[in-house]
Amino acid sequence: MLDLKNITAGYERGRPVVREVSLAVAPGEAVGLLGPSGCGKSTLARVAALLHRPDNGTVTLDGALVTEWRHRAPRAQRTTVGVVFQSPRLAADPRLRLREIVAEPLRATGRQIEVRERVDELADLVGLGGDLLNRRPHEVSDGQLQRACLARALVLRPRLLVCDEMTAMLDASTTAALVAAVERYRRETTASLLAVGHDRTLLERWCDRAAEWTELSG
């Protein structure tokens, strides 16, 4: 599904954050990536989500070699990967209602017709009930907003979901609910998962295998 080979990536020339890291996620597999904060695992997650061009190394997604990143990547390839970030506050446009946030990928890819049905379906999946969908980000809690962000990541039915510290800012019950929602989605679609985090207990129970950051570098 996803094959990262000898990835070197960073934000400044000559100062890589990620050095020669390799990681593979098989179809349908759930891989946890464990590492201390600041080690570069979020950067690797961004590379996997085609949001950050690595300085070196190859990314293979669904058997196809990735040659372009961000806007330049073909839309079909970009939307193969869904991504959930650590902070829902920063990951949601403060001007949009939760309903619009979830529907945005459908609108952006010209699939307006599916909006109503799909948004209701996902609100049910992630547990966003009542009038929450009609509120704006500042009117809901972090947990509720992260549920919307997960719904947005799943709305285009990605075959790989990248969760970058998805539950780091949430309480235990919301964490359990979000993980359960991800697992339900994966059961229905056999999608793969790359969960990045530092919570060993969580990742070892959630994923098929948990990879240690220090063991990935070649």
Place this chain on the structure above:
Amino acid sequence: MADTVWRTHGRTRRSTRTLRVRASAVILVAAVLAVLLVPPLVHLDQQAVDLSQKLLPPSWEHPFGTDDVGRDLLLRCVYGLRISLLVGVVAALVATVVGTLVGAAAAALGGWTDRLVMRLVDVFSSVPHLLLGIFVVAMFRPGVWPVIASVAVTHWLSTARIVRAEVLSLRSRPYIDAAISGGASRLRVTTRHLLPGVLPQAGLAAVLMVPHAMWHESALSFLGLGLPSHQASLGNLVQSARGSLLAGDWWPTLFPGLLLIVPTLAVAGLAGAWRERLDPRRRSELML
């Protein structure tokens, strides 16, 4: 909602702030109504010369006095404000739209486009803008449109800079990453997430630019390069009153001058309040 947040100065400061905002609003509404309603409703010729009435001080018959060829200054001032406001509003609008588009495009496209456009902005900014404005009006016959063009051409630069900086800071937010991952095109990201984020700033810049543009019109007209001298504009009125000022006749200079200063302060008062609403934390720096 707005009056429940932030109360750093206690009640007394707040009430003067409210008073200032209300006074500014009243002044601006009165000015706009005057320039819109007087010309169609009052059938007096602002150009009517009456040499027997020349340079009369303010009286009941001529509240602002008369000028050196006996024209009523109140009427001339209203017509002058009309032209100056028209120039100010249109030039500010054009400058803001151009500045926003250029700034947003430079930031959204990035790379060499951004560098090229911003170096161009630097080159334009390195020329004093009154000089550049004079250069533009000098290419055309005196009239309203060359003045508007000259003010607009010289004023989109600062808006472009503001908008570019704002878009750059928005562009690095994770929600833009999320949009890209959700398949949004560059255009979609710009129109859906970036532009709505900078519009309040751009709107504020536009409002603040109106008085600035009026002053530019006045400066150009005062130098004799702006509007044709028979046309009443605030700059032309001050310019033609210079001679009589030396003879001790203060009214032909004072009233057009006040009509330039008072609406400027009123716009600043309203814009200050608006800016406080955009960012209440920076309130103290913005008191005017």
